[in-house]
Amino acid sequence: MKVLDTKFAKGFIKCCDDGFRQGWHERNGGNLSYRLTPEEAASIQDDLNEDGAWQPIGTSVPGLAGEYFMVTGSGKYMRNVILDPAANTCVVELDDKGENYRIRWGLVEGGRPTSELPSHLMNHEVKKRVTANRHRVIYHAHTTNTIALTFVLPLKDEIFTRELWEMATECPVVFPEGVGVVDWMVPGGRDIAVATSKLMEQYNVAIWAHHGMFCSGADFDETFGLMHTVEKSAEILVKVLSMTDRKRQTITPDEFRALAKDFHVTLPEKFLFEKSEHYYKDYSLD
Ligand code: 2HA
Numbered sequence: 001m002k003v004l005d006t007k008f009a010k011g012f013i014k015c016c017d018d019g020f021r022q023g024w025h026e027r028n029g030g031n032l033s034y035r036l037t038p039e040e041a042a043s044i045q046d047d048l049n050e051d052g053a054w055q056p057i058g059t060s061v062p063g064l065a066g067e068y069f070m071v072t073g074s075g076k077y078m079r080n081v082i083l084d085p086a087a088n089t090c091v092v093e094l095d096d097k098g099e100n101y102r103i104r105w106g107l108v109e110g111g112r113p114t115s116e117l118p119s120h121l122m123n124h125e126v127k128k129r130v131t132a133n134r135h136r137v138i139y140h141a142h143t144t145n146t147i148a149l150t151f152v153l154p155l156k157d158e159i160f161t162r163e164l165w166e167m168a169t170e171c172p173v174v175f176p177e178g179v180g181v182v183d184w185m186v187p188g189g190r191d192i193a194v195a196t197s198k199l200m201e202q203y204n205v206a207i208w209a210h211h212g213m214f215c216s217g218a219d220f221d222e223t224f225g226l227m228h229t230v231e232k233s234a235e236i237l238v239k240v241l242s243m244t245d246r247k248r249q250t251i252t253p254d255e256f257r258a259l260a261k262d263f264h265v266t267l268p269e270k271f272l273f274e275k276s277e278h279y280y281k282d283y284s285l286d
């Protein structure tokens with residue numbers, strides 16, 4: 001089977017295009033990866049080549065040894081994925097130690113997998129383990145409103161989660177485990193990959209201060225939908241903060257508890273703190 005005839009490649013291309021249309025992928029911003037099932041990897045063997053040399057990943061992901069991934073290319077534009085997927089994306093295979101990769105398909109005009117390959121693979125390794133093999137998509141985008149909030153809110157998981165939950169009733173149902181926040185770090189390397197994958201043990205969303213967001217999910221719809229929901233909520237919060245520094249009314253901790261009961265989700269109590277009268281001045285949690 002041809003890579004481009006598969007359901008996963010079609011979903012991958014649609015996700016890149018949907019993200020571009022949202023305005024999240026200026027220039028070469030953002031990247032996407034998908035972990036193939038063994039059946040999907042077997043089905044495309046006739047379309048793969050053996051030309052690519054093994055290259056170091058830059059980190060070690062033994063939990064993903066031998067697996068195949070479809071990923072966007074470094075420096076390639078999300079806008080161009082739908083126009084020429086074979087030039088802008090690739091399928092890579094990992095070696096039996098999870099330390100090297102080689103390109104088996106795509107990037108026909110040259111290039112390398114995304115500069116964020118270490119973050120993508122370390123996130124996949126964590127998510128494969130903690131979701132019992134369910135999650136397969138890791139998506140990074142430069143989501144405008146979420147980035148704007150990282151200049152205004154303290155970079156704390158509790159505060160980002162609570163503020164985003166309050167902005168739309170669906171939020172605690174869509175991301176009941178909350179969101180994690182990574183302080184500003186140099187992108188592309190192992191350190192930011194380690195910090196992000198630590199958060200992925202607990203959350204499906206990691207916000208990178210002054211940069212963007214990483215989301216994890218079982219398929220493209222779930223992962224894109226999660227990114228879209230968080231960013232929509234961030235947009236509402238930006239509008240609210242632009243109008244006032246104090247909300248007249250909002251969803252209260254007890255109302256979140258009632259929602260959790262009816263919608264059968266568990267909301268960690270650490271996000272349902274009582275806000276002191278100083279909260280909106282300095283966002284202190286006491
Ligand atoms: O692909 O988004 O974080 C460019 C980036 C790096």
Ligand code: ZN
Binds near residue numbers: 030140142211212
């Ligand atoms: Zn980025």
